[in-house]
Amino acid sequence: MTKKMRNSMIANETVKKLAALAAGVGIGPLSLRLFTVIGFPAVSPGHDSVAPLALWLTFSPIAQVCAIVLAVGGSVLWLAADLAKSTRGEGGGALNERDQQEAKASA
Amino acid sequence: MRVDRIATSVYQFVLFILTWACTFILALIIVPTIHESGHAVACLIEGGAVTQWRPLAFGSEPHTACSAKLAPFFCAAGSLTSVVGWLLCTYIFSRRAARLGTGHLWNFVAALWLWWSLWMFGELFMDAVHAYSDVPLHHDAGYFVRLTGITPAIACATILAVIAILSVPLVRVVAQTLREGGFGG
Numbered sequence: 001m002t003k004k005m006r007n008s009m010i011a012n013e014t015v016k017k018l019a020a021l022a023a024g025v026g027i028g029p030l031s032l033r034l035f036t037v038i039g040f041p042a043v044s045p046g047h048d049s050v051a052p053l054a055l056w057l058t059f060s061p062i063a064q065v066c067a068i069v070l071a072v073g074g075s076v077l078w079l080a081a082d083l084a085k086s087t088r089g090e091g092g093g094a095l096n097e098r099d100q101q102e103a104k105a106s107a
Numbered sequence: 108m109r110v111d112r113i114a115t116s117v118y119q120f121v122l123f124i125l126t127w128a129c130t131f132i133l134a135l136i137i138v139p140t141i142h143e144s145g146h147a148v149a150c151l152i153e154g155g156a157v158t159q160w161r162p163l164a165f166g167s168e169p170h171t172a173c174s175a176k177l178a179p180f181f182c183a184a185g186s187l188t189s190v191v192g193w194l195l196c197t198y199i200f201s202r203r204a205a206r207l208g209t210g211h212l213w214n215f216v217a218a219l220w221l222w223w224s225l226w227m228f229g230e231l232f233m234d235a236v237h238a239y240s241d242v243p244l245h246h247d248a249g250y251f252v253r254l255t256g257i258t259p260a261i262a263c264a265t266i267l268a269v270i271a272i273l274s275v276p277l278v279r280v281v282a283q284t285l286r287e288g289g290f291g292g
Contacts, residue, residue: 017285017288017290018285020123020290020291021285021290023123023127024123024126024127024218024221024290024291025221027124027127027128027131028127028128028130028131028222028225029131030128031127031128031131031132032131032132032135034128035132040165043135043164043165050135050138050139050142050164050169050226050229050230050233051139051164051168051169052233053226053229053230053232053233054135054164054226075120075124078120078123078291079116079120082116082119082120083112083113083116
């Protein structure tokens with residue numbers, strides 16, 4: 001029972017880490033677009049350095065749709081995993097207390 | 108009690124969004140600055156004077172102008188400096204970042220490093236594409252191909268090979284960071 005719970009917690013941690021990475025990668029291009037909308041100087045249509053890529057990430061519909069999917073999907077998963085961890089953490093604590101009481105009783 | 112838990116999760120989430128958004132912009136300032144600094148240093152090494160140095164991609168095009176005659180070294184210096192800067196940053200990040208603990212500062216540095224990597228790899232990929240540029244004005248790789256006289260396919264293949272080689276430390280450090288709980292996970 002405890003092993004199953006531990007495996008579940010490890011899986012939950014992995015999901016949370018990957019969800020965080022996905023959400024973060026999506027948030028970047030969206031933030032650039034948002035900053036541009038609120039008046040931050042836009043990325044110029046240049047050819048040197050990272051300018052062409054930044055411009056594409058900011059204004060390409062494909063890039064923006066991918067960013068929204070990653071940001072929303074990752075965020076929902078991240079929040080769900082975080083809440084599940086908190087809930088399970090409390091349950092795990094209760095389990096530990098019960099184990100401790102049983103150990104005391106057997107001693 | 109449950110409300111407290113939800114509030115904590117939401118607070119962590121807002122902090123997470125701010126971290127990723129700020130580091131994205133910060134990396135977009137750092138990477139072109141390193142790139143243009145490379146051009147500027149190459150200009151000075153070639154005995155010229157830097158007549159124009161615009162490092163930022165916001166509002167105006169990142170650009171470095173040199174009084175010396177345009178040379179292949181000057182064209183390649185931007186991306187070469189970016190690669191060296193990224194390797195140094197990755198080495199320091201992978202070796203020293205553990206000292207930052209596992210808190211918000213660690214997440215901030217991890218996100219900044221990931222965006223730095225994205226911009227650097229994106230820059231190299233654009234260089235590979237620009238090697239075929241018919242109008243090489245402002246395209247470093249296009250100018251390099253024209254000045255050296257090598258075929259665009261060789262230049263493109265070399266850049267793609269560099270990307271493949273640099274992907275090894277990238278994947279290793281991403282995996283290491285995920286294991287250590289970076290990126291806000």
